[in-house]
Amino acid sequence: MFYRQPLTFRFPYIKKIMSLNEFLFLFRRKTEARDKTITPEKLVSFNSRWNDWIKGLAITGQLSAQLKHWDLHGKILRSGNIVTPGPYLENDDYIESFIMVYAADYQEAREIAESCPIFELDGSVEVRMAI
Amino acid sequence: MKEFLFLFRRDYKTPEVQPTPELLKQHLEHWQIWFEGLAAKGLLARPIQRWDGQGKVLERGKSPVNGPYAEIKESIGGMIIINAPDYEAAEKIALDCPIFELNGTVEIRMGL
Numbered sequence: 001m002f003y004r005q006p007l008t009f010r011f012p013y014i015k016k017i018m019s020l021n022e023f024l025f026l027f028r029r030k031t032e033a034r035d036k037t038i039t040p041e042k043l044v045s046f047n048s049r050w051n052d053w054i055k056g057l058a059i060t061g062q063l064s065a066q067l068k069h070w071d072l073h074g075k076i077l078r079s080g081n082i083v084t085p086g087p088y089l090e091n092d093d094y095i096e097s098f099i100m101v102y103a104a105d106y107q108e109a110r111e112i113a114e115s116c117p118i119f120e121l122d123g124s125v126e127v128r129m130a131i
Numbered sequence: 132m133k134e135f136l137f138l139f140r141r142d143y144k145t146p147e148v149q150p151t152p153e154l155l156k157q158h159l160e161h162w163q164i165w166f167e168g169l170a171a172k173g174l175l176a177r178p179i180q181r182w183d184g185q186g187k188v189l190e191r192g193k194s195p196v197n198g199p200y201a202e203i204k205e206s207i208g209g210m211i212i213i214n215a216p217d218y219e220a221a222e223k224i225a226l227d228c229p230i231f232e233l234n235g236t237v238e239i240r241m242g243l
Contacts, residue, residue, distance in 0.1 A: 024182055026207070028200070065177075070136055070240040075218060077239065079231035083222060088138065088238040091202035095138065095240075110187055110195060119191035126200040126207075127189070128182040 020102040022064050022130040023109040025116070028093040029123040038121070049117040057101060062112065065100035093124065100130075132214050134176050134242035135221040139228070140205040141235030143184070150233060161229035169213065174224060176212040205236065212242075 038046075057063040072094075074086025087094040103109040106129065113125045142148055150158055166179050186199045199206040208230070215221040218241065225237045 022180070024180075026200070068134070069243040071243055074238055074240040075222060077222065077225050077228075077231075077237040079234055081226070086238055087240060088140070088236065090200065090205075093200075093202060095238075106185075106187060110189065113187075113189050116189075119189075122191060124188060124190040124200070126186055128186040128199065128207075131181050131183050 020104060021109075023101050023103055023106075024098060024126075024128045024130065025101055025109075025113055026098045026126040026128070027096050027116075027118050027123055028090075028126065029096050029118070029121060030092050031089065031094060046117060046120060049120075053115065053117055054099070057099070057112070062102050063099060064102050065098075067097060067099050069097055070095070096123070132216060135213050135215050135218075136210060136238075136240045136242065137213060137221075137225060137228075138210045138238040138240070139208045139230045139235060140238065141208055141230055141233050142204045143199075143206055143208070144201065144204060148234070158229060158232055161232065165227065165229055166211075169211070169224070174213045174215070176214045179211060182207075182209060208235070 054063065054067050072087060074088070076084045076086050076088050078084075101109060101112055103112060106127065109127050109129070113127055116125055118125060166175075169175050170179075184199065185197065188196045188198070188200045190196075213221065213224060215224060218239065221239050221241075225239060228237050230237060
């Protein structure tokens with residue numbers, strides 16, 4: 001899907017004037033939840049809510065980086081040239097995708113993140129500020 | 132040409148394994164050099180961005196938790212997106228990543 005680039009992207013000085021920060025939203029899901037409970041209907045309704053949420057952020061110009069999907073495999077490299085299949089699991093959680101969002105500070109970023117549909121699927125959001 | 136996400140993780144918590152200020156300075160210089168190398172070879176799909184070490188983690192039914200997500204020892208220090216034809220090529224690029232100096236890991240995921 002193509003979203004019209006927000007003004008803040010095409011005119012970086014706007015971002016500066018409004019003193020906005022960029023925040024990374026990392027979306028994690030549980031492998032257990034992914035494998036077990038999602039019925040096709042639930043998935044369809046979740047996807048539409050998810051897309052609406054992303055579209056909402058794009059329309060208000062808050063979305064800095066497009067949502068991108070990453071495969072569910074991956075590789076993990078460690079020192080000594082050790083390669084194991086991914087994704088990297090942190091207590092049964094793995095990173096599914098991320099977006100970048102403009103917000104004034106952590107408070108505002110948090111408020112934006114709290115409306116994210118991923119919580120319906122017992123996912124989590126990690127918010128990190130760009131420096 | 133596909134996009135590959137590199138997620139860099141290492142242990143930021145255990146006091147004994149944290150680098151000394153001198154070592155950290157050197158370590159960061161290695162990152163700088165490595166990133167410049169990637170940019171010079173035209174491998175970066177997006178410009179490099181750095182992230183603070185704080186962050187918040189939000190989960191349903193829990194109040195927001197401070198700090199990067201750290202369910203286990205390691206947490207994410209940074210990430211980049213590069214262009215490569217396949218996993219093999221992406222792995223090769225990740226081979227000389229400075230994170231290994233501090234026993235960190237690189238997670239590689241392919242963009243769909």
